[in-house]
Amino acid sequence: MSASAKSMVTARELKIGYGERVVLERVNFDVHRGEVFAILGSSGSGKSTLLKHLIGLYPPMSGDVLISGESLVQAEGDQRLRLLQRFGVLYQGAALFGSLSTVENVRLPLDEFTDLPPMAKDLIALSKLRLVGLEAAATKLPADLSGGMQKRAGIARAIVMDPCVLFLDEPSAGLDPITSAGLDALIRELAQGLGITFVMVTHELASIFSVADRVVVLDPRARGIVAEGTPADLRDHSPLPWVRQFLNRGTQ
Amino acid sequence: MPATPNNVSAQWELSDGPQGAVVVRLSGELDTVSTPQAWREMEAALKGRRVTALKIDARGLDSCDSAGLALLYHLSNGGLTSGVGGEVEGLHPQLQHLFRSFSMEDFRALEEHEPACSNVVEDIGVATEAWLIDLRQQVEFIGEVAFDIAASLLRPKRMRWREVLRLFEIAGVNALPIVSLLTFLVGMVIAFESAQPLAQLGAQVFVANLLGLVMCRELGPVMAAIMLAGRSGSAFAAELGTMKVNEELNALQTMGLSPVQFLVVQRVVAGILLTPVLTVYAMYAGLIGGIPVLLGLGFPLRMVLRQVQSGLHFGDLAEGLCKSIVFGAIVASVSCLRGLQTGEGPRAVGESTTRSVVSSILLIILADAVFAALTYTLRK
Numbered sequence: 001m002s003a004s005a006k007s008m009v010t011a012r013e014l015k016i017g018y019g020e021r022v023v024l025e026r027v028n029f030d031v032h033r034g035e036v037f038a039i040l041g042s043s044g045s046g047k048s049t050l051l052k053h054l055i056g057l058y059p060p061m062s063g064d065v066l067i068s069g070e071s072l073v074q075a076e077g078d079q080r081l082r083l084l085q086r087f088g089v090l091y092q093g094a095a096l097f098g099s100l101s102t103v104e105n106v107r108l109p110l111d112e113f114t115d116l117p118p119m120a121k122d123l124i125a126l127s128k129l130r131l132v133g134l135e136a137a138a139t140k141l142p143a144d145l146s147g148g149m150q151k152r153a154g155i156a157r158a159i160v161m162d163p164c165v166l167f168l169d170e171p172s173a174g175l176d177p178i179t180s181a182g183l184d185a186l187i188r189e190l191a192q193g194l195g196i197t198f199v200m201v202t203h204e205l206a207s208i209f210s211v212a213d214r215v216v217v218l219d220p221r222a223r224g225i226v227a228e229g230t231p232a233d234l235r236d237h238s239p240l241p242w243v244r245q246f247l248n249r250g251t252q
Numbered sequence: 253m254p255a256t257p258n259n260v261s262a263q264w265e266l267s268d269g270p271q272g273a274v275v276v277r278l279s280g281e282l283d284t285v286s287t288p289q290a291w292r293e294m295e296a297a298l299k300g301r302r303v304t305a306l307k308i309d310a311r312g313l314d315s316c317d318s319a320g321l322a323l324l325y326h327l328s329n330g331g332l333t334s335g336v337g338g339e340v341e342g343l344h345p346q347l348q349h350l351f352r353s354f355s356m357e358d359f360r361a362l363e364e365h366e367p368a369c370s371n372v373v374e375d376i377g378v379a380t381e382a383w384l385i386d387l388r389q390q391v392e393f394i395g396e397v398a399f400d401i402a403a404s405l406l407r408p409k410r411m412r413w414r415e416v417l418r419l420f421e422i423a424g425v426n427a428l429p430i431v432s433l434l435t436f437l438v439g440m441v442i443a444f445e446s447a448q449p450l451a452q453l454g455a456q457v458f459v460a461n462l463l464g465l466v467m468c469r470e471l472g473p474v475m476a477a478i479m480l481a482g483r484s485g486s487a488f489a490a491e492l493g494t495m496k497v498n499e500e501l502n503a504l505q506t507m508g509l510s511p512v513q514f515l516v517v518q519r520v521v522a523g524i525l526l527t528p529v530l531t532v533y534a535m536y537a538g539l540i541g542g543i544p545v546l547l548g549l550g551f552p553l554r555m556v557l558r559q560v561q562s563g564l565h566f567g568d569l570a571e572g573l574c575k576s577i578v579f580g581a582i583v584a585s586v587s588c589l590r591g592l593q594t595g596e597g598p599r600a601v602g603e604s605t606t607r608s609v610v611s612s613i614l615l616i617i618l619a620d621a622v623f624a625a626l627t628y629t630l631r632k
């Protein structure tokens with residue numbers, strides 16, 4: 001199997017920005033199957049912008065994004081829809097629909113894209129809620145869930161169509177350390193148990209050291225990736241002093 | 253018993269064992285695309301069949317996703333064989349984790365969770381309580397707004413006049429085109445509709461008097477106020493509601509600023525100042541709308557103008573303007589109140605916007621009725 005065939009998400013010479021302003025350029029990386037890949041950087045380094053381009057919300061200025069070998073940038077119509085169903089996204093604020101109960105939120109993609117009998121949809125939605133430990137909150141409205149529970153419900157909705165890749169935007173933002181550690185454990189469990197590939201954007205160093213197999217570090221001054229490797233490796237051996245310093249704070 | 257056509261990638265077959273035992277053998281790809289059909293066909297094939305024992309053989313499955321697992325789970329629970337369940341054999345080890353997350357208990361809990369059916373008496377009680385609380389809040393709010401306006405007028409420097417001017421522009425000046433168009437058309441309609449019955453009495457010339465009175469005393473202020481409620485009151489409610497959802501109102505409060513003082517007073521003052529202006533404008537537009545109709549009926553312009561003038565007194569204009577001031581205060585304050593009462597989430601903003609328009613229009617008509625009764629008694 002060649003390297004690109006194993007790669008679930010590939011950024012190839014990606015150049016992104018808003019309007020005329022270039023935020024990141026020459027972005028290249030491969031995320032392998034079953035890996036937890038983290039995109040790390042200080043505030044304003046373009047992490048969230050990069051994620052929005054990876055999931056196809058915005059078209060890049062140039063370059064390409066491949067999801068399991070197929071270009072998301074060039075895909076159109078049914079092909080694009082098929083590619084979109086290969087990954088799930090957890091947004092920073094979980095983005096649950098406030099008017100639907102938790103189980104209805106999770107069931108929504110099944111209702112829209114499958115022809116399954118209602119009972120099957122309920123069974124599947126409930127099984128995803130059980131996977132994230134929310135089976136008891138199925139009938140609650142998102143407003144009645146805590147921040148951590150909303151994130152879990154967001155993950156349940158993101159995995160309901162059995163995607164191969166899950167993108168997480170700041171999964172631990174706004175959560176206390178214990179809830180955040182619980183979420184990290186869930187990510188590990190889903191990565192190992194279901195073989196889902198994770199791409200997460202974060203600046204939470206504790207969660208990077210506990211879940212990430214590999215990280216890339218973005219630098220706003222260099223407008224691109226300045227370091228790539230395992231978290232521990234970068235912390236101890238990165239040639240860039242600020243990267244070592246940045247990662248060292250996480251283990252103190 | 254082969255059952256599945258070739259174009260679907262999942263295949264299954266039933267084989268009968270001794271004494272009513274059934275073996276279900278599945279193969280191929282059981283995914284969200286192929287499962288619905290397999291589910292329905294299996295349901296049909298097993299319906300009414302006496303099954304004493306069930307075995308599910310999943311060894312032949314090349315791939316299986318959550319939809320397929322749901323079917324396997326349903327089968328293994330006896331969902332298709334009237335309660336006779338059986339083990340799933342040969343499921344790929346990687347799928348075991350996912351398979352274990354299915355739970356009939358959760359499903360039953362969901363089924364049982366029906367929206368609690370409340371009793372009528374309780375509903376009436378709850379609604380009445382909510383209504384009384386709302387009434388109390390409105391009274392309190394009126395008091396607070398009146399107090400803050402008085403305080404601002406005593407110390408005009410504390411008032412944010414720039415904001416008042418901005419509101420004057422967006423809620424007043426920008427509303428002129430639509431207000432003039434609507435009242436122009438309404439004036440026209442009234443002239444047309446009243447010309448015929450008055451002609452039967454030989455009093456067609458009095459259409460001009462009628463139009464002047466109706467526009468000044470009734471429709472000018474009411475139309476202007478309804479336009480204000482629909483166009484600007486809803487915007488006030490949505491703006492304040494979004495600020496509440498974004499915790500901006502909390503930020504004001506912790507800074508020691510009252511949202512009423514900081515946001516509502518300006519809007520109410522702007523509403524009170526701009527509604528009479530809009531009303532005068534609406535009155536004119538309505539009259540101008542009636543004139544072409546009267547000219548068409550053959551009356552000369554001078555005569556029409558004289559009729560309007562002779563039919564109108566200062567009291568009529570004063571009544572219209574007094575009303576408009578009250579209407580302006582009602583629309584601005586009620587819309588702000590609804591905005592401040594917004595709950596949580598995007599849906600709440602929509603609800604408070606609707607509530608602001610409904611309450612504003614209701615209160616406008618109520619106040620109008622009070623005015624009508626009052627002026628009738630005064631004129632007697």
